[in-house]
Amino acid sequence: MDNNTMDLNIIAMVPARLGSQRLSKKNLRLLNGIPLVSRALKKCLESECFDEIWMNSEDLIFKNFADQHGVNFYKRPAELSNNTATSEDFVCDFLTNVECDYIVQVHSIAPLLSVESIKSFVTHLKHRQPDALMSVELIQLEALFQNKPINFTFEQKTNSQDLSPVQRISWSITAWKRDTFLQAVQAGECATYFGKIEFFPVNAMASHVIKTEQDLKIAEALLPLIDNS
Numbered sequence: 514m515d516n517n518t519m520d521l522n523i524i525a526m527v528p529a530r531l532g533s534q535r536l537s538k539k540n541l542r543l544l545n546g547i548p549l550v551s552r553a554l555k556k557c558l559e560s561e562c563f564d565e566i567w568m569n570s571e572d573l574i575f576k577n578f579a580d581q582h583g584v585n586f587y588k589r590p591a592e593l594s595n596n597t598a599t600s601e602d603f604v605c606d607f608l609t610n611v612e613c614d615y616i617v618q619v620h621s622i623a624p625l626l627s628v629e630s631i632k633s634f635v636t637h638l639k640h641r642q643p644d645a646l647m648s649v650e651l652i653q654l655e656a657l658f659q660n661k662p663i664n665f666t667f668e669q670k671t672n673s674q675d676l677s678p679v680q681r682i683s684w685s686i687t688a689w690k691r692d693t694f695l696q697a698v699q700a701g702e703c704a705t706y707f708g709k710i711e712f713f714p715v716n717a718m719a720s721h722v723i724k725t726e727q728d729l730k731i732a733e734a735l736l737p738l739i740d741n742s
Contacts, residue, residue, distance in 0.1 A: 644708025
């Protein structure tokens with residue numbers, strides 16, 4: 514491991530807003546008795562991968578969770594937590610005010626992402642140092658876009674194990690190089706997908722995100738299969 518890798522300042526950021534359209538106060542919902550935000554913060558701490566860990570929200574109720582776990586709290590502007598603000602908006606705001614080399618966004622709504630996956634993700638980030646690193650689920654089934662085949666052909670039937678997998682961005686865990694992200698914003702580019710982008714495979718459970726009540730029930734059913742309580 515070279516000195517440039519050793520000297521990288523990598524911070525974790527767990528975003529959470531109080532409101533949500535499909536599942537009320539989803540970041541505060543309990544999974545096996547533990548709030549989703551607490552699960553995310555706990556996993557970041559247990560991974561021992563980060564120089565700093567931040568909770569990012571517009572509502573001070575989440576500061577209680579940050580204080581409970583001994584991590585930092587960043588209060589974003591209220592307008593960056595409405596239904597029109599994008600993740601790019603609040604990540605830009607955060608990076609404008611918090612120094613680092615890389616930010617790793619760990620979503621509380623992906624509670625089945627394991628500590629080991631976080632460790633492996635950060636190891637890849639340190640070794641490769643891309644401008645953006647995104648978690649993806651590899652789906653090895655016939656896939657279409659607008660009724661047209663992506664990874665197979667209508668001319669012949671192919672066994673699924675012989676197909677090239679489709680990569681679905683899961684957003685369970687994502688990283689950006691701070692300087693590149695802010696440069697893209699200043700240039701009027703889409704900072705989320707700017708520069709050298711790499712993709713990190715995670716399994717189907719790690720890519721499961723909670724947006725509805727049904728998603729939460731699925732996570733409850735799958736939780737016993739992993740050890741991240």
